[in-house]
Amino acid sequence: MKRSFSPTGAALLAASVLLAACNNDTGSTALPGDDHDHGHEHGESAGRLVFTHADGANSRVYVHDLESGETVGDFALVHPATAVYASPENRYAVILQRDNDQVEFLDNGIHLHDDHAHEDAPAMLGFTLTGVAPTHYRVNGEHAALYFDGDDGSGQMSRFELFSDESLEAGGVLAAQTLDSAHHGVAEPLEGLVLASHTATSGDAPDGVTVFELHGDHFHDEGELGTACPGLHGAATSGLYTVFGCQDGALLAELHGDHFHAHKIAAPERLATVLGHPDVAELAAFSYPGDTLYVIDPEAETATETDWRDGAVDGGGAPVTAVARAFDAHGEHLLILDGEGDLHVLETADWSHRGSVALLDDVPAAGPAPALAVSAAAEQAFVTDPAAQALHVLDLESLSVETVDLDFAPTGLAWTGIGGEHDHGEDEEGHDHDDEHDHEH
DSSP: OEEOOOSSTTHHHHHHHHHHHTTOTTOOOOOTTOOOOTTOEESOOOOEEEEEEOOGGGOEEEEEETTTTEEEEEEEOSSOOSEEEEOTTSSEEEEEEGGGTEEEEEEOSEEEETTEEEEOOOEEOSOOEEOSOEEEEEEETTEEEEEEOOBTTTTBOOEEEEEOHHHHHHTSOSEEEEOSSOOSOOEEEETTEEEEEEOSSTTSOOOEEEEEEEETTEEEEEEEOSSOOTTOOOEEEETTEEEEEETTEEEEEEEETTEEEEEEEEOSSOEEEEEEETTEEEEEEEETTTOOEEEEETTTTEEEEEOOSTTOBOTTSSBOOEEEEEEOTTSSEEEEEETTSEEEEEETTTTEEEEEEEOOSOOOSSSOOOOEEEOSSSSEEEEEETTTTEEEEEETTTOOEEEEEOSSOOOEEEEESOOOTTOSSOOOOOOSOOTTTTTOO
């Protein structure tokens, strides 16, 4: 179903009303200037969507409440956002401005108070992270690691920042670590540890992993994993297993007490994107080039090629590519948006192709890429459509779609709010500017 809204500044309000109708039987309409009773309490909350719009000095971030159907926040950004993600416990939006070397944070206003949701007005946090090229963002459990690529030419080394919702509420990060080289890499947060990529020479592709242990407000370098991972790109964790994509397959790091066992899992192609979920024993790894899906079984140490396309091809007859991927909140489905604008839904119980839904008419090679977000409070997924200036809302039970016309091209999208007991640790792999992979999210 598609609904249109007049291209005015109020279109965002109308859009949020339609989105709320998926979760709110009242379908009440909010108008510009309506008063808000901020600070009210609810037993549950449908959450809030955070949109970003890149428009130079006029770039903005909007917050839409899915329960009330109102736009509850509209903030100017210092620089255009290149991506936006949810914090580990979904209270905050992490707004990357990679091209301008900084990251801002937004409190969506919804938080738990005793046994109920407390709703305040959204607000930008009063601190900003700065560093060269913030790119990969990884969430695992209650921690997130944000990786800055650095720049070999200027002598700015790579580094990562570790934070949690609690540290953001307190006004900062838990700890930061500067690395020995500048490279396009990744840092994977674990409980009390961070596994970070390394390379011997700045500017080279990473080829291995260093273990850092958190000690209060700083890290100790605990040495390198003994198994190399040439061309390392992408990381994810499931339980005690962390997987990194490599030129020659996957590097599996298995935590045993106070040390890791490192194993190589063979694959016939380079693996460059990895997704994991705490409720799914296997991990999903995609090849580059080709976007072949390999299901990684860490117990069996196998990589099994799995068909996610169900025969889908592009206009030239070649297999479709993947442009966005995510697990749903409970890990029951893997969602893959292809380059033709169709969203494929896989059942993770057996990795079968449940179906595909046509969403986008056009996925241009240049310009803002579509963003995919999932709700942790309802069986819903959201896909931005920058070319059509629209948002698509997918019901994961019925695979029915509601389309909302916007009056701008959304750059980024994140669902924020309070989810169920399994809403932590979902994959939030993010990178927009890999030389080989700049279509990825």
